[in-house]
Amino acid sequence: GPAEETGKLLxxxxxxxxxxxxxxxxxxxxCITSAVTFGVIEAARYGLSPDRFSWNRGxxxxxxxxxxxxxxxxxxRAAWRRASWFTAAxxxxxxxxMVLHSANDAAVLDAGGPKALSAATGLVAVVLYVxxxxxxxxxxxxxxxxxxxxxxxxxxxTASPRxxxxxxxx
Numbered sequence: 001g002p003a004e005e006t007g008k009l010l011x012x013x014x015x016x017x018x019x020x021x022x023x024x025x026x027x028x029x030x031c032i033t034s035a036v037t038f039g040v041i042e043a044a045r046y047g048l049s050p051d052r053f054s055w056n057r058g059x060x061x062x063x064x065x066x067x068x069x070x071x072x073x074x075x076x077r078a079a080w081r082r083a084s085w086f087t088a089a090x091x092x093x094x095x096x097x098m099v100l101h102s103a104n105d106a107a108v109l110d111a112g113g114p115k116a117l118s119a120a121t122g123l124v125a126v127v128l129y130v131x132x133x134x135x136x137x138x139x140x141x142x143x144x145x146x147x148x149x150x151x152x153x154x155x156x157x158t159a160s161p162r163x164x165x166x167x168x169x170x
Contacts, residue, residue, distance in 0.1 A: 001102030008034045008068045016085050024076040025139050031072035039064040066128035067097040073135035100124050
């Protein structure tokens with residue numbers, strides 16, 4: 001859990017610190033792309049080692065997208081409002097993702113079979129879907145407000161993330 005979650009977020013966080021992908025929607029998309037790439041590579045690894053991973057068909061790889069998407073939705077939105085990516089909300093989401101990932105891996109690896117994979121992955125996927133949906137709903141672009149459910153709140157395109165970055169009055 002900790003190694004994989006850190007690996008998927010490493011490049012997006014470094015890019016954030018370099019001043020790139022700071023908008024919450026941009027960071028969210030970058031993190032989802034990182035997670036999908038990681039999941040595809042891991043599924044290919046399982047597929048290329050059928051004797052070692054015969055029970056895993058890659059179905060659990062969706063957890064990578066849900067875990068990293070949840071962290072991105074929370075961390076990038078919190079960072080948008082603060083001066084640092086390391087916020088209490090972002091760290092809490094990151095730790096939550098590591099714990100859920102580790103719990104899923106422990107359940108699957110201890111039991112070591114398809115039943116454990118289905119049960120653990122199903123439970124974690126439902127929890128993550130609810131967490132991700134709750135946090136990502138604020139990433140709706142303002143142009144699409146009329147097309148989404150009323151409780152989905154957009155982040156303003158023109159809102160300054162921090163008062164220090166507001167343009168100076170002349």
